[in-house]
Amino acid sequence: AFTGSLKSYVLFLEKNTLKPVIMTPALANQDLHSSEPAEMIIVTHPLFRNYADRIAQVHYGNSGLTSQVVTPDEIYNEFSGGIRDLVAIRNFLRMKYLKQAGTDHPLKYLLLLGDGSYENRTLPPLNPNFIPTYQSQNSNIVVSSFTSDDFFGLLEDGEGEAEGTEDIGIGRLPVSDTAQAGIMLRKISRYLGSSNTGDWKNNICIIADDEDGNTHINDAEGLSKILEDSVPSMNIKKIYLDAFRQVTTVNGQSYPDVTAAINEQVSSGALIINYVGHGSENGLAHERVVKTEDIKSWSNFHRLPLFITATCEFSRFDDMDINIITKEMTGRPSAGEMVLLSATGGGIALMSTTRVVYSAPNYYLNRNIFDFAFDRDTLGEALRLGDIMRLAKNNSGSGTNKRNFSLLGDPALRLAYPWHGNVVTDSVNHVLVSEGTDTLKALSRVTISGHIENMRGETLNDFTGTVSPIVFDKTKTIKTLANDGGQPYSFKLRNNILFSGKTTAAGGKFRFSFIVPRDIDYSYGPGKISYYASNNGQDLNGYFNDIIVGGFAQVSESDKSGPKISLYMNDTLFRNGGITDKDPKILAIIEDKGGINTTGTGIGHDLVAYLDNDNNNSFVLNNYFENDIDNYMKGKVVYGLSDLTGGQHSVTLKAWDNFNNSSVETIHFVVETDGRFILKDLLNYPNPVQNETKITAGHNRPEKLMDITITIYDLSGRAVRIIRTTEITSGYQLSPIIWDGKSEEGSRVGKGIYIYRISVVTPDGEKASASGRIIIL
Structure with a gap:
């Protein structure tokens, strides 16, 4: 009927109507906006949440650092309406940053626990993109592409993409499964633990590529000079490719001695290993001086360095392989990721690259990293890795080159530098160093004494521990070989050791002696004493370079016997x-x-x-x-x-x-390489036996827990004695097990021949046994 107003009608079929979706499971109540302040936010996939919680606990127990663990989905629920959007993560961090600004506990660090992918749309398990990545607008142009977690830390108004300064320190652990998460938890826990000691912490290794008009060696020398001036207690190890013999093979040019030198340095330990030059996802240098095979062979879990690689794409964590049939994506591990995620060693963290970078801005950033690496904050505490990377980038000018450097590691870790005090030299050959020092001459016997002090210069009278001194000869000049043409390059190297040892420190004082080798450089020049000291998990270091080495001492002693x-x-x-x-x-x-x-x-x-x-x-x-x-x-x-x-x-x-x-x-x-668990080379000594004998055997399961049973039989096959023990063998020989010649009842067995059988079982269920004879007199 006519009503005087316009009406609209909609015709539809009931079967075509949309039905409301019921969320399953229902979203749990959450309120990130009201969450407690935390100095570090850990964003992690639910698969790794237990490991994130434990990392947070490790930091709180070590330094009192507070953390909040949150998943991307929890952030999306409040900051992007449940839609997967990496901007939501930044907005969440901005909320925390602004709320905590000006308080006693400002937001300082972001740890991303989970791998990322350049393809942000496909979710796990088809894509190992556990934590989304920021991809630049020119992501399809190699030279201008970058991926950067810096995006999450650009929290001030007007900042975004490549513009702005980082407000928090950011690191990522690109783990793809719980095994890798467990590896990183163990590494972080041990690195922060009291057992993480050793004079390897006094070493920094600088590796420089060849070619390019000596650009890389020149940059390496610039970095070495910064370190020598700012932290003279450190010992700089230089591995410059062009100083080694280049070898031509069917696969091109190679430097086998460089590879050996790098592998040895990783094995012996260094606080930092820094590479300057060409590289790729698969290794370092065109000559492939570090390959993935080398990384897999590293076994340095107790001496983990920070790796800095000023080279292209070494740590491209967001790359992947795509199955064209199933469309499934699998992470393609870069060499840098392999270094970080190695279960047997590698590195504790990397300041490394994800895309193409260039030498000039690389050096600028690398220099800034070293400028801040040994700084302290306003409370006198050492800067953490996230602080070092943040400050280095913020002081490296504009441009996208620095965005291609990422911290793959825990941003709240502090370098394991011996921060707790200084080792000071008091006298050389009983002459106070304040009054002058004696010259260290070949074949002279030298005695050096000193003391331990805190950072305020006060002697630590309660220090009882060990001091590890290394006495170096003078520097020597090395000239490179110009293997690829160009001009040779001369540089100084200090690597000749006169003495390396350990001495006891008691009441904060120490003394050690040694004989200067005949084989020194007899010219006179300044040597160096490097110190490392430890006491109940606290360590410190020191140096002394006001000492002259040279000349020859006239000694009457005649030694004609070898060691x-x-x-x-x-x-x-x-x-x-x-x-x-x-x-x-x-x-x-x-x-x-x-x-x-x-x-x-x-x-x-x-x-x-x-x-x-x-x-x-x-x-x-x-x-x-x-x-x-x-x-x-x-x-x-x-x-x-x-x-x-x-x-x-x-x-x-x-x-x-x-x-x-x-x-x-x-x-x-x-x-033995066939994999079987075997026992061989049985031995009991003495044999024949009058009182007791020690029984042992060789095996091929070093550092394994073993349940060992020795059964003694008489010639009728009757067991007269059974001995059981458990041990973890450090090598390839069972520790000697004593049989006192008595039976199970405690009486002395009769004279004659007895058969003994050793049976060993490992926790893996592997079994091995072998038999031998004992003669009782």
């Missing part, structure tokens, strides 16, 4: 001809009343080992020798071999004393 060498594989239980796995360790105990020569100066006088009597397969061990505590006349070498072929091998070691007398010792061993 005594005791050679083993892995531990001192090893017997000549025993078995090992494919990665055994050389263990040599060397002693001589004149001390051991490790200077590396005298031609042919290196401490050296040869594998299988092959002079071309040798290892210089000067830097691996360490004197026993309070004893310059005795020490040991531990050096790891790797990937040996199965079968019989030998190691020959040659050592020189400081008077240039030498000795040689050889040991034989058999590498």
